[in-house]
Amino acid sequence: MAPPQQETGLGGERNDGGSGSRRFFTWEEIGLRTGRIQPFLQERWLVIDRKVYDISSFYKRHPGGSRVISHYAGQDATDAFTAFHLDKQDVSKYFSSLLIGELAPDQPSSEPSKNQLLVKDFRELRSTVEKMGLLKPSNLFFVLIFLHIVLLDIAAWWTIWYFGASLVPFFVGVGLFTTAQAQMAWFQHDLGHLSVFTNSKWNHLVHTVLMGSVKGMPSKWWNNLHFQHHAKPNSFNKDPDLNMHPIVFALGKKLATELGMQKKKYMPYNYQHKYFFILGPGLLVPFFQFSVFYFTIKRKEWVDLALIIIYNIRVCLLYTPLMGFKYFMVYYWLSRFLESAWFVWVSQMNHIPMKIDYDKNMDWLSTQMYATCNVDQSPFNDWFTGHLNFQIEHHLFPTMPRHNYAKVAPLVKSLCAKHGIDYECKPLLAAFRDILHSLKDSGEAWLDAYLHG
Template identity: 60%
Template structure:
């Protein structure tokens, strides 16, 4: 999409800004710092609004002083409606001789991507096949039903116990992929239905908070693999040394919360099995209580009441063990899949790159197959998903050739690898970062 497309007529005497002025007025650390950002060449002051932003304050804070046009269009399905709310925040426009993005960014790449986004929209690739997603929901419900039926019919001996645990784990993970689709507003054309079903799947079927997920995941998409801005790497440096630059920094500072040179070994017994039953479990309830999301809390509790009522009547005192094993298996599946696309990629401070570059430096793909698509919830197309977060996942394979062409034109590497290689690269990246930390710790 070109820089002028979709613009509405501004005020007759709109103030004109240069990027230099915006940079000076939004300089980090300045006590008089202004909360300005740019969308479609319009300059907005979000200082009075960012704390009330539905996607969370941090996602706006991360774009202060920047051209947030591509992020804005990526996160908002109905941009025209949202812009009506932005009108009261507008303080002017970029001067006519100023580029649409900061001079430091890749102007041609940005323009080409906006043309690609317009093409994607014309091709109808942002329109969902609702039947596809309802079929996913049906198979999730059938798997959960089969899990409980297995124990009820065959008893609680080791074999039916294990079979039931596996069936319920698959159901829970597939529900996680579906709630991810709903959270990105990619299942229904009406946002209201996306949000309603998102709450049902996330709260009633999984036992977690939909609002918690939205606040967390939006930050990840806005600034993936950016230290202090992407919550997915917040365990750095308490558990892991991540990224080449950050690992060396920890070594130079003599920081040693853990023996990071062995992190590729203890990874197996830490984050994969423990993320869901410990940190996520605690953080979900902490946030909904802190934010007073009482309706969300009641919906979450409905999952636990239903789960332990059924589980207790079938397994008795083994219910808690069954639940913990379920969360550990679900967590392991989720972590390996979610990290295979990000952890081996560049992890650093925010470099204020253009949208395409920032997403591609932090993501890679895994080869397509029916199994890989199902097993990963189509997150094997992580590049396409990050460039177009609201695109229904069943269309990723259609836009992939266009994204590859864009990357080829601009000399950007488009990484795509086998599933096994993607898993192995998690360990390789941890090992390399740990060795860099150890070398800096001992010799610098």
């Protein structure tokens, strides 16, 4: 039975018959506070566990970045908050002063437009996962991961030192160095998602040191971009992984059609499935190199900048005496291009073929499922992708250590089957092929709209 309606005062306050007052809000009121509606409604509110928080002045100081929290302004952020934060009690200190009220008793726990049963079932699954201990990392697993990266890095240098820089050892060295860097990219991904240590501070500290000194990139830059992607995957204007749209690629039929209708032609998008091989990884290398320095200097992240400089000096001192500066430049940038290609194909095989659209403010499970798919499990696929062949499980539980993805996958499949949600899994080569098929389809949609729209 619904509770009796009380009179609503200014600003959503409801009087309770003289015994005191509490502030109650409706979803309609909260939905207006996105910071993007009208000049007099520049407030940003969000909901976590039925509590309403005003983040209007806090979002710019949010440790995880201003944009990732702003993406949930006017929405229910309960599952996103739970997914991203390891030490929730520690994080709550930031929010205590932002609390302005709670949902009215007659309001559902999530937006009325969402499937309340699905939201409830997913939260029960999350509770089951925690009770099963699947969010706890294995120290041995990650020690072995890191050791094999170190051995690959040493082997790359030793190959050039022992055999010289002639053609065969040169390319063997490039292969080993590229593999070490690619595997380090997956390992820093683990650290960034707080899944290596049980304590957030240790994850952040080691991530900062290794990301800067072993990858030559700033951890905060990565966090700022990557968590936006996780918050709203494949959501245009919110997922930074779509930033190359529409400059280089027209991604997704809907957005490609819009581009064509607007008569915009920055590239011949109907050929994008052919130039993806070169421009995809090729543009990522200078973009990353420019972005990391721009970000660190603009944000005054001097520790990150120092670590990046140390990385570049270290690599130069290790290789230049062995092959000279000119050949070292070829060695280094060829490796960066190959690593970029590795990263692009693995990271995009789970997303580009999936639904790409504007933010529809769906529930957490649906948001992730419509934007992600899996690749078949095998020892090689697990290693080659850094376990991102389990992209669905990774997106649903970002802090889960990757060695537990296979354990939670049957539970996720069962929940999806119950609610009629597709759980897509495919072979590795089919996933790569689907990238090109998707690019071809959206390119043709752009061309048709451009010529006939």
